[in-house]
Amino acid sequence: MSELDEFIEQRSREGSWVSSGEFTLERKKALEKTARYQLGRPTAWILKIVQAAVAAGSERLDIFQTLGETQFEFLCKEDWSGSAFEHAFFSPEAKVSPGLEYLRRALWSAGIGGGHPFHFVTLIRHR
Numbered sequence: 001m002s003e004l005d006e007f008i009e010q011r012s013r014e015g016s017w018v019s020s021g022e023f024t025l026e027r028k029k030a031l032e033k034t035a036r037y038q039l040g041r042p043t044a045w046i047l048k049i050v051q052a053a054v055a056a057g058s059e060r061l062d063i064f065q066t067l068g069e070t071q072f073e074f075l076c077k078e079d080w081s082g083s084a085f086e087h088a089f090f091s092p093e094a095k096v097s098p099g100l101e102y103l104r105r106a107l108w109s110a111g112i113g114g115g116h117p118f119h120f121v122t123l124i125r126h127r
Helices: 003-014 027-037 045-055 082-090 098-113
Strands: 062-065 070-073
Touching (some): 045 098, 082 098
């Protein structure tokens, strides 16, 4: 038995049963809290973009910055079509690839948590 299990068992023997029940989380509020508190600092979302590009197999990442906008461009080998991205972004419980996981965490943090609007564009390159 782990130390945590022992601690919980010991504390449960000391207490008395009050009631049992169920609880639910409001999806929107849970996503807002995740977006606001998941990263250690407000600018850490930028690192998540870099991690997304690397995990998606991109060979390069171009960053363009002006006074009012930061733009990230990279080619990935995964399907990040609009519908795939939208499903991943709005469904926190959805299982996604590591690259898309980094991307959605970055955009949750910057967009929802930080209040920064963003524009996501997928370009499909035909071979």
